[in-house]
Amino acid sequence: MSYWNRAWYSVSRRKGKSLILFAVIFVLGNVIAGAIAIQQSTGNVEKKMKQQLGATVTAEVDFDKLMEESDSMAAMQAPDPLKEETVKEIGKSRYVKDYDYSYSGYLTLGDFKSYQLEENNNSSVSVNGSMNVLTLKGTNKTEPADFSNKKIKLVDGKMPSKEELDSGQPVAVISKKVADENGLSVGDQMVLDTTVVSQKEDGSTESQEALKHSVKIVGLFEPVKLEEKKEDGKGGGIEQQFMEMDQFNTVYMSNKLVQSINQAEFEKGKELDPAAFEDADNSDRITPIYNLKSPDDVDAFKEEMSALLPEGYKATASTDEFDKVGGSVKKLSTISGYVVVLAIAASLLIISLVVVLFLRDRKHEWGIYLSLGEKRQRIMKQVVLELVLISLVAMCLSLVTGNLLGKMISEALVSSDALVEAKNSASQMMVFGGQSLGPTLTTDDVISNYEVTFSLSYIVTFLIAGIATVLFAAVLPLTYVMRLNPKKIMM
Known part of the structure; x- marks a missing residue:
């Protein structure tokens, strides 16, 4: 019998153990899928909003720095006005x-x-x-x-x-x-x-x-x-x-x-x-x-511009508007990145241990195959195939449920955090007389553009991450198979 058939019969006849492994991978897959969905959605909304805001940069008085250097608002001294020569020099930038x-x-x-x-x-x-x-x-x-x-x-x-x-x-x-x-x-x-x-x-x-x-x-x-x-x-x-x-x-x-x-x-x-x-x-x-020329040039240009500006000024971009009200989105992106790493690490450990425990009960089965002349490589392929069959079903289901989970969690956090940050940024603009280079961004704009959806990149990224995690998790079980001694098992 080919190892393909043996793998299928092993999965279908050992329903209890297959369901346990399925449940473990399904739960971990939900965490990974949700985190990947959030991470991709936060990146998409930031890119979309910054495209809408445009790539405009100006120079304005750095009130925060002036206040740090002064004892009070009354003692705060405005810097000297910018000169046309400085403005024209900055305008020569390749950006x-x-x-x-x-x-x-x-x-x-x-x-x-x-x-x-x-x-x-x-x-x-x-x-x-x-x-x-x-x-x-x-x-x-x-x-x-x-x-x-x-x-x-x-x-x-x-x-x-x-x-x-x-x-x-x-x-x-x-x-x-x-x-x-x-x-x-x-x-x-x-x-x-x-x-x-x-x-x-x-x-x-x-x-x-x-x-x-x-x-x-x-x-x-x-x-x-x-x-x-x-x-x-x-x-x-x-x-x-x-x-x-x-x-x-x-x-x-x-x-x-x-x-x-x-x-x-x-x-x-x-x-x-x-x-x-x-x-x-x-x-x-x-x-x-x-x-x-492009919103992608904003950070590099601001760094180049800051070096030419006189003391007391700072470079401010239209895309900074997103940073004021989109802080919660950025925090979500950072947190989801950590969750992906931790979930993959936990998956490697948990799946490896679960599979090793299951294989220990099947050592007599492996001993018989080895005694009959079956090659270790074919037994290893059977183990990997069993894992992949169960994992594919679990991951396909977790694609849907993980996406819904990520949507519920992220939208709740974005709605609450962005509202607070929007009020704070608006208040600062009123106090310091800040100017808006482009359309004024509000909390509603961020929320309306934030959407967790199925996309080809989301599906491909999750399946690659999931399959790679399962294959790496198979390293420990395969090591166990390689160390099996049929003589000791059969005695």
């Missing part, structure tokens, strides 16, 4: 597809109205401390980063042309909310009447009229995220609403125009309140925006 840089400015307004967040009690709160403020954001490109990254979209009019940007003409794109607040539309001239707020000796403040900047509105925009929330019927949290309001109160114009307005405001401020502007720095703040 950069294209780049832009933005000068920024902040105008405290008089009659011109910024958008205010209305609360349930009909009172309004401003993101800038109850002040009527607009943020100026300069660009050299006809499509600023916030538009190309789908953070906001143009809903009326057009973007400033290349000629208008290069010559610094007084044209701008504002939010539809701000335009509606002031009864303006595309083609109108908006007059930004600014004020200088000075501190009196008694502690009170006084507002003095400063300048009036006439700028033509060429386009209107709306945030993309807000519209998505409305369509889904979901309202954002208070942090999200504040960040959206800050976006509404942003005006996009050329870098030259921002610099010109900043210079005029500085000179007028010195004239109206010399004491406050005596030690003021007139250096324009510049924010670089680098679009990389």
Whole structure:
């Protein structure tokens, strides 16, 4: 009789022992299958989300480091502004597809109205401390980063042309909310009447009229995220609403125009309140925006960029948004990796010991085969075949149950942990004024993209890991077979 037939009869007739071995492999297979499913799913969601976030990197003030070096927030000194030369030097990197840089400015307004967040009690709160403020954001490109990254979209009019940007003409794109607040539309001239707020000796403040900047509105925009929330019927949290309001109160114009307005405001401020502007720095703040060729280049570029940035700055990428709310996913990936290793190690030990115990009861069977001239190699093949037959059935079933187990465990952990991390990251953004380079990532985005499913890579990876584990587990039983002495067994 061939060893194939002997293996089949051994498995089918020894039902009790076959079921025990089946149960052991099935349970261990569930652990391995669940861990592999989680590991692959976490890797897929991270890759998918980072592709959606894009590969954009900027430089911003490292508030954490400055706070560590300072005794208090009041003592914290802002670093010197970045220089255009540094920005252009970093832009020469082989990882950069294209780049832009933005000068920024902040105008405290008089009659011109910024958008205010209305609360349930009909009172309004401003993101800038109850002040009527607009943020100026300069660009050299006809499509600023916030538009190309789908953070906001143009809903009326057009973007400033290349000629208008290069010559610094007084044209701008504002939010539809701000335009509606002031009864303006595309083609109108908006007059930004600014004020200088000075501190009196008694502690009170006084507002003095400063300048009036006439700028033509060429386009209107709306945030993309807000519209998505409305369509889904979901309202954002208070942090999200504040960040959206800050976006509404942003005006996009050329870098030259921002610099010109900043210079005029500085000179007028010195004239109206010399004491406050005596030690003021007139250096324009510049924010670089680098679009990389691939999200896979982000880490390498950040390391290269950090070496060129001056003290007090750090490189921040659009993919960092995932790191803020996707920490639970990364923890799951790490834990599942450990589980796979431990489960395989446990499987090797347990399966080996179970099979050796079963083989000890069959030593007379092996002794008879050897006495009849059967080769040890054929007996070893029979042992391996018996293991593989039982293991294949157990592993095929554990593919399904292990996948379901991994799905239930991982989704519960992702939902709970990501919610906490999302709130913490949103709070930090509000405190430190962090900026979002691309679409703002929320907990719902991570959860909706996280999915444990059957895939060819999952099936192949599990079967390879399972079969390899069983074959390695057969090493100890085969050693036992090799040491059998038919004379001693038959005596």
